[in-house]
Amino acid sequence: MNLSYRLRLLVVVLSIGVLAGGGFLFKQLLLPDSFGVYGPYRADAIAEAALVPIRHGTNTSCFKCHPYEAKNHKKGRHQTISCEFCHGTYADHVADSKKIGTLPVKKEKEITTLCLRCHNTEIKARKEEVIKTVAMPNHLKDQNVKLTHNCNQCHYVHAPLKYIIRAKQITGLMEAGS
Amino acid sequence: MDAAHSSAAMLVSNYVFPNDLHVHWSMMIVLYPYITGLVDGAFIIAALYYLFDVKSLRPVARFSLLFALAFLAIATLPLLLHLGRPERNFNMLLTPSPSSAMAGFGYIYAVSMGVLVFIVLFVYREDLVELRATSKGWLQLLYRAMTFDSIDLSKDALAFDRKIIRFLVGIGIPITVVLHGYVGFIFGGVKANPTWSTPLMPVIFLFSACVSGISAIILAYIVIRKVKGRSIDPDCIKTCIKTLTLFFIMAFTFEMLEVFSHSYLKSGYHHMVEGLLNGPLASSFWLWQVKICSVIPLFVLGVMGIFKIKDAIYNFTAAIVSAILLLQVLIMRWNVVIGGQLMSKSARGYTEFHPEWFDKEGILAVVIVMAIPFIILFVLSKIFPFWTTDNETNVK
Numbered sequence: 113m114n115l116s117y118r119l120r121l122l123v124v125v126l127s128i129g130v131l132a133g134g135g136f137l138f139k140q141l142l143l144p145d146s147f148g149v150y151g152p153y154r155a156d157a158i159a160e161a162a163l164v165p166i167r168h169g170t171n172t173s174c175f176k177c178h179p180y181e182a183k184n185h186k187k188g189r190h191q192t193i194s195c196e197f198c199h200g201t202y203a204d205h206v207a208d209s210k211k212i213g214t215l216p217v218k219k220e221k222e223i224t225t226l227c228l229r230c231h232n233t234e235i236k237a238r239k240e241e242v243i244k245t246v247a248m249p250n251h252l253k254d255q256n257v258k259l260t261h262n263c264n265q266c267h268y269v270h271a272p273l274k275y276i277i278r279a280k281q282i283t284g285l286m287e288a289g290s
Numbered sequence: 291m292d293a294a295h296s297s298a299a300m301l302v303s304n305y306v307f308p309n310d311l312h313v314h315w316s317m318m319i320v321l322y323p324y325i326t327g328l329v330d331g332a333f334i335i336a337a338l339y340y341l342f343d344v345k346s347l348r349p350v351a352r353f354s355l356l357f358a359l360a361f362l363a364i365a366t367l368p369l370l371l372h373l374g375r376p377e378r379n380f381n382m383l384l385t386p387s388p389s390s391a392m393a394g395f396g397y398i399y400a401v402s403m404g405v406l407v408f409i410v411l412f413v414y415r416e417d418l419v420e421l422r423a424t425s426k427g428w429l430q431l432l433y434r435a436m437t438f439d440s441i442d443l444s445k446d447a448l449a450f451d452r453k454i455i456r457f458l459v460g461i462g463i464p465i466t467v468v469l470h471g472y473v474g475f476i477f478g479g480v481k482a483n484p485t486w487s488t489p490l491m492p493v494i495f496l497f498s499a500c501v502s503g504i505s506a507i508i509l510a511y512i513v514i515r516k517v518k519g520r521s522i523d524p525d526c527i528k529t530c531i532k533t534l535t536l537f538f539i540m541a542f543t544f545e546m547l548e549v550f551s552h553s554y555l556k557s558g559y560h561h562m563v564e565g566l567l568n569g570p571l572a573s574s575f576w577l578w579q580v581k582i583c584s585v586i587p588l589f590v591l592g593v594m595g596i597f598k599i600k601d602a603i604y605n606f607t608a609a610i611v612s613a614i615l616l617l618q619v620l621i622m623r624w625n626v627v628i629g630g631q632l633m634s635k636s637a638r639g640y641t642e643f644h645p646e647w648f649d650k651e652g653i654l655a656v657v658i659v660m661a662i663p664f665i666i667l668f669v670l671s672k673i674f675p676f677w678t679t680d681n682e683t684n685v686k
Contacts, residue, residue, distance in 0.1 A: 117442040152387035
């Protein structure tokens with residue numbers, strides 16, 4: 113067999129080796145400078161992410177302008193729940209300490225939908241002791257209430273047991289909790 | 291959405307997390323395993339001839355290599371169409387992390403593409419040397435490059451070529467198996483999805499890949515030969531069908547075994563998987579994938595294997611069975627990829643998926659993507675003749 117054919121193939125194999133090696137060098141050129149400083153990502157990305165405007169506030173930011181809701185919310189069973197969870201994002205409402213938009217207030221059936229996000233027997237991760245779970249419409253039947261009733265017809269959403277406790281005090285039934 | 295919010299009862303029975311409403315991996319991600327699967331199966335046919343000396347596969351051996359090449363050439367296209375920022379695909383390859391499996395495909399793909407191209411070049415070297423002698427200008431330069439600038443067709447040189455082909459096909463088998471096994475692994479590795487997260491996933495994907503690739507070769511061989519008015523080699527079809535039967539029995543068994551192990555183990559999210567297969571996927575899984583596209587072909591393949599059938603009827607049935615099995619594998623990919631995403635992580639609701647016509651990942655895009663490999667195949671046929679000359683008799 114002609115040796116030159118084998119030689120040519122050897123050249124092909126060597127070229128592939130050179131290309132592959134060259135690829136690794138080329139890769140080094142294309143890598144972003146800050147890559148790998150902390151781990152397999154661009155270290156500069158942290159500084160860039162810090163520049164993204166903040167969209168969420170805290171309950172303290174809301175309470176500054178809503179003292180009535182603050183008073184009730186802080187006392188009630190819902191004290192640990194973020195205002196934004198039900199009302200929406202702080203940044204859509206306030207910018208530079210000025211009101212820029214109105215956040216939606218849920219009404220009627222929407223209220224029930226909202227409540228069932230948490231108060232739902234199907235949520236298996238959170239048991240009775242964390243969230244009072246109720247099944248719809250069983251809860252309404254148990255309380256002898258019309259099935260068309262919304263949650264907020266008995267419960268004040270910011271402090272859910274406020275009126276319940278008051279009603280029980282008036283009627284003389286004192287077994288309820290705080 | 292309105293229906294879900296209208297009554298409290300509905301809300302309890304079908305609650306889908308907001309981030310699960312939209313199926314993010316849609317039809318392009320269905321095509322991705324389908325295309326790599328076709329490559330895999332076609333390569334198996336070529337490997338049976340070039341490495342395991344199954345002589346009866348000679349008529350389709352070269353064609354299946356080119357078929358694999360044409361589909362491998364567009365294997366990354368659906369992924370790039372799916373990416374919101376396709377130009378960033380290189381970043382993944384430049385900065386791979388051993389803890390992230392996604393970049394792996396780029397490397398596996400590059401290696402398998404390289405190996406397949408070299409196999410084709412060595413298989414076609416005789417033809418390329420002849421073409422080089424008759425061509426001029428740029429085309430001649432192309433042929434010179436493709437023949438490694440050598441016109442040596444001596445006995446020794448050709449024997450050496452055959453050794454190289456055997457070696458390349460030998461390493462090509464693990465590479466193509468890894469190529470498609472990887473695709474199965476990517477789904478199997480998604481721990482958060484109970485239908486995907488099973489070590490059986492790569493195995494199921496591999497066997498169904500072989501089924502789709504071999505079916506595609508059978509169907510393409512019969513259709514192209516019929517259209518061109520050439521003869522169809524009955525031995526070749528018989529061997530293909532036998533191989534197909536073997537792989538299909540395994541693929542279907544493993545698919546059912548997976549369902550069985552889900553329903554026997556009844557682990558964490560079993561109620562969701564069970565509800566998925568009997569609810570949103572009841573028609574596409576049980577009726578289409580299992581009953582119509584698996585049980586019927588299994589029965590037909592059994593008849594083809596046991597009874598003596600006239601060649602013409604055998605070929606016709608082979609083409610029909612192959613077409614059904616191609617559909618079976620496509621539906622299987624659909625049920626795995628899209629079906630798997632219909633479950634919400636809330637574990638108490640299923641979302642819906644409606645394919646769109648003109649979406650970036652819509653039906654039209656699917657048709658275009660699947661048409662491109664056939665155009666590539668047509669162009670390739672102008673350079674690399676599909677069929678060997680001793681097989682050119684006309685059909686009466």
